[in-house]
Amino acid sequence: MTDPLKTGATIGILGGGQLGRMLSVAASRLGFKTCIFEPQGDCPASHVANFHYKAEYSDTDALTNFANACDIITFEFENIPTEALDIIEAITPIHPNRDALATSQDRFLEKNFLTRIGLQTAPYATVDTAETLEQAIDQIGTPAILKTRRMGYDGKGQSRLMSPDDAPQALADMAGAPAVYEGFIDFSIEVSVIGTRGADGSVSCFDPGENVHLNGILHTTTVPAKLSPSQRTDAILLTANILNALDYVGTMGVELFVTPHGLIVNEIAPRVHNSGHWTQQGCVVDQFEQHIRAIAGWPLGDGTRHSNVTMENLIGNDVDRLAQIAKTNTAIHLYGKADAKAGRKMGHINTVTGPAA
């Protein structure tokens, strides 16, 4: 383990969206400067960062300059081109590590990894052709979901099969991309654990939050989740297992289905996660600061929750309710995006519902 990063150092963030924005603010609280790499101008993170490299991920010179300007580098999304990472990593360390990123960039590799370390996932099979899809349906049955192996998020790149008759449409929806066929899970609730592993191998997890989705996009996260003490312990232990197995440094989101047969891992995200936004009002050290502390080699916060919180995403026209929301005792977090397109995450609100028990 190297020395902790000194205040005043510069942290580079690949990606200029809302996660980069909130990471940048958290970094500033610890006295760090931030430098955003993002092709889009006027991006959410650039409003609260010290510097913004507005360049494409194919721009070798810009990537080189960016890497030279930063003491360490992290990212706010998983689909960063490998070539860009190669250029950057030759100059400046990247956290979390490339292996963790590669594993979670590909749903098939991710499920193989989870299975290998003894965790439960939905039954799955890789699908490239009509023939392999037919085999997967035979093996796993319907209903099921076909998902692209890479680049999917918020319900994008997914197609639902209620019966084998839906196979041709589902395959067409993949547009030729390699896919994974996943059996439906009969779960009572979905929870997620936001866990962080420090540079010294210490692990700290926040209490699991209970997620509700609308139209494939996270709608609310509520803490505490309706879990038994043993379910809560299991959720946190398996998250620690994942973090340790990947030799991970940083914050990760782990989505879990709660079933009568135990917890089933839906997916992992190698970054701060929408379902962890409640920590901004519920904890002294939130998920963004935990991530910065980890990658900077600082001690982690202990994850203690002082307040119960419900987080609600503001999607698209939800921001029309802002004048009303502003009259209530709710913490508003807007992302500085100009256009409230349908399905676009414009912000979130955290409502403190009482002191933690």
Add this chain to the structure above:
Amino acid sequence: MTDPLKTGATIGILGGGQLGRMLSVAASRLGFKTCIFEPQGDCPASHVANFHYKAEYSDTDALTNFANACDIITFEFENIPTEALDIIEAITPIHPNRDALATSQDRFLEKNFLTRIGLQTAPYATVDTAETLEQAIDQIGTPAILKTRRMGYDGKGQSRLMSPDDAPQALADMAGAPAVYEGFIDFSIEVSVIGTRGADGSVSCFDPGENVHLNGILHTTTVPAKLSPSQRTDAILLTANILNALDYVGTMGVELFVTPHGLIVNEIAPRVHNSGHWTQQGCVVDQFEQHIRAIAGWPLGDGTRHSNVTMENLIGNDVDRLAQIAKTNTAIHLYGKADAKAGRKMGHINTVTGPAA
């Protein structure tokens, strides 16, 4: 009252120190962009702002460009040259208003104002010469403090008189600046109220915090303060009186001495205030966001405190304790200043001590 400022609008902040830094972050949470005017490069606020005009307050072109770039303008310190404000205000509205600023820029005008609206201050007299100082000593007695009328903060521009013998030294300390002679107050504790008045005249105050100073600089603020219910009510009502009398829009800090004869106003600050930093961990809407909401014409948060907090300033070498502090469950707020000079405010920490009763 004009329409509320729309998200995406730009808020200008005169001054690039830590208060501007935290105002900028609060503005970003509400979807605003910020533009800092500050002569010093690499200033705390610039690390988390969208734009930084690095120019002198005498630079008419820069002030004009800055004013044109902003939808509304506010400030983080009170000693802004009048001429600069004249140039800016001809183009873009400034909140809080100029009268409030002028009143609090001058200790003598401030005390006259407080007396006029029926509040108690320390006995005071204006001092320009050895003769007027002698008269003040005769009238008010010693011990007392001689303070410059303008530009003093954190114990600067002050001289203590334990007996009339100290008069020559005290006068010399003023270096010819107009001064105010203030009698000592025998107080049990000092508290401050952070109050905000909205564009619609609504007022919201946070619970009073109890302040402890070290070497003339605020050391800790603790909520709740040790006040009786009637003292707490008095403190909040008199703060509302001040805000209303000044037709104030924004957040103000009011320092009060608690005495057997009631509350005595020590001073008012027409801006967010160091003794209100605890609100970042104690309330859903903190003092910085209250200020932004007020000047933007948004509804105010209700000031509810969900947690008890002790705020401690990190002054100069206090930041050497950072590695130790980072191991505790404490919220760290560093200001991004390069050099830990003696007496310089480098950051603060907020420790949540429990749920609010």
